[in-house]
Amino acid sequence: xxxxQQSGPGLVKPSQTLSLTCAISGDSVSSNSVAWxxxxxxxxxxxxxxxxxxxxxxxxxxYAVSVKSRITINPDTSKNQFSLQxxxxxxxxxxxYYCARMGxxxxxxxxxxxxxxxxxx
Amino acid sequence: xSVLTQPPSVSGAPGQRVTISCTGSxxxxxxxxxxxWYQQLPxxxxxxxxxxxxxxxxxxxxxxxxSKSGTSASLAITGLQSEDEADYYCQSYDSSLSxxxxxxxxxxxxx
Numbered sequence: 001x002x003x004x005q006q007s008g009p010g011l012v013k014p015s016q017t018l019s020l021t022c023a024i025s026g027d028s029v030s031s032n033s034v035a036w037x038x039x040x041x042x043x044x045x046x047x048x049x050x051x052x053x054x055x056x057x058x059x060x061x062x063y064a065v066s067v068k069s070r071i072t073i074n075p076d077t078s079k080n081q082f083s084l085q086x087x088x089x090x091x092x093x094x095x096x097y098y099c100a101r102m103g104x105x106x107x108x109x110x111x112x113x114x115x116x117x118x119x120x121x
Numbered sequence: 122x123s124v125l126t127q128p129p130s131v132s133g134a135p136g137q138r139v140t141i142s143c144t145g146s147x148x149x150x151x152x153x154x155x156x157x158w159y160q161q162l163p164x165x166x167x168x169x170x171x172x173x174x175x176x177x178x179x180x181x182x183x184x185x186x187x188s189k190s191g192t193s194a195s196l197a198i199t200g201l202q203s204e205d206e207a208d209y210y211c212q213s214y215d216s217s218l219s220x221x222x223x224x225x226x227x228x229x230x231x232x
Contacts, residue, residue: 027155033230034203044224046123046224046225046226047167047210047221047226048223049220049221049223062219062220062222065219065220066142067217089196098166098167105155105173106154106155106157106214106221107155107157107169107172107173108157108159108169108213109169109172109178111166111167111168112166113165113166114166115130116180
């Protein structure tokens with residue numbers, strides 16, 4: 001049974017970096033048939049896809065235009081996990097952050113439990 | 122303002138049929154990109170309900186069905202049950218944004 005376990009701080013100060021990790025069990029971050037994503041949800045912005053990392057003989061990343069200048073998603077093959085870094089956060093980045101697997105042609109078939117991240121001083 | 126437009130709420134009595142619409146544009150649904158539907162129960166992560174317009178993952182009851190036409194899609198739920206009370210979201214790909222987009226969500230109330 002594939003599971004995604006999220007970890008990371010729930011409180012980040014404005015202008016600092018938000019960092020979250022998603023540990024994968026039952027699948028591989030290096031699988032060449034899936035992609036690993038970060039999605040967030042807030043009352044003001046709804047569900048918002050942030051970006052993904054995937055392996056197809058080499059590593060690729062895609063990022064949402066809205067956060068492209070501030071986001072990095074990295075795989076960690078030694079720990080079978082992937083991470084999210086979002087720089088220069090503001091209170092607008094307050095949201096529940098989910099990691100999710102894109103298991104087929106462009107649908108999210110497995111989600112982590114979510115992490116509420118509050119940006120506040 | 123979400124790229125895909127859904128009604129904020131729908132309701133129905135137990136046993137009835139309800140539909141939830143999802144309206145997009147020529148850069149997403151109208152461009153031929155598939156539509157997915159997710160169910161989100163209170164306090165939980167979204168769960169895939171329908172993929173590729175009208176396909177159900179294993180374990181999803183056949184009371185749930187999806188359709189797509191032109192720039193819109195619909196989710197139908199027949200034989201409403203109290204446990205269907207949740208938020209429902211549509212999702213597709215948008216070529217103008219080069220990314221995946223969601224609807225604003227529809228809250229289903231079972232009366």
